[in-house]
Amino acid sequence: MLLETTGRTTKRARRVPLAAGPRDGDAMWLAAVHGRAAGWVKNIEQDPRVRLRHRRRWYDGVAEVHDFDPDVAARFNRYARGGPSLLGIDPKLVLVRW
Numbered sequence: 880m881l882l883e884t885t886g887r888t889t890k891r892a893r894r895v896p897l898a899a900g901p902r903d904g905d906a907m908w909l910a911a912v913h914g915r916a917a918g919w920v921k922n923i924e925q926d927p928r929v930r931l932r933h934r935r936r937w938y939d940g941v942a943e944v945h946d947f948d949p950d951v952a953a954r955f956n957r958y959a960r961g962g963p964s965l966l967g968i969d970p971k972l973v974l975v976r977w
Contacts, residue, residue, distance in 0.1 A: 880896070880897050880898065880899035880907075880909075880931065880932065880933050881894055881895070881896055881897075881931070881932040881933075882894065882895050882896075882897055882909065882919060882929060882930075882931055882932075882975070883929060883930040883931070883932070884919050884922035884923055884926070884929050884942075885922060885925075885926045885928065886922060887921055887922050887925035887926070893918070893919065893922060895918075895919045897909050897910075898910065898955070898956070898958060898959040898962075899933055899959075900954070900955050900959060900972075901951070901954035901955060903974075905976060905977050906940075906974055906975060906976040906977070907931065907933065907974075907975050908951055908954070908955070908972055908973070908974055909942075909972070909973040909974075909975065910952070910955060910959050910962055910970065910972060910973075911944070911970060911971040911972065911973055912962040912968075912970050913968050913969075913970070914947075914968060914969040914970050914971040915944070915969070915971060916968060916969075920944060920971065920973065923942045923943075923944060923973065924944060927941050927942050927943060928940075928941060929941070929942045929975055931975050931977065938975075938977035939977060940975045940976055940977035941975070941976055941977075942973050942974065942975045942976075943973070943974050943976075944971050944972075944973055945971060945972045945973070945974060946971065946972070947969075947970045947971055947972055948972060951972055952972070
């Protein structure tokens, strides 16, 4: 999965590969292992408009940062679930709606 944000200072497109999270209709959850310290999360907080590439298709969307919720995190695959517990520094969840 690829997420494209707008750089908060450069205003240029910035892409980051992420593990695809669970889908809820026209929305997908993403795990921000380093929470608000991650550059892509800072970019979203500055400008929530994003593009998401999933299964070879691009989606225009709007992202919002949420506090870490163990019930939502339990829906991620095993690989993605392990990140916050092993590496997480105040992990957050990001919901992208398109």
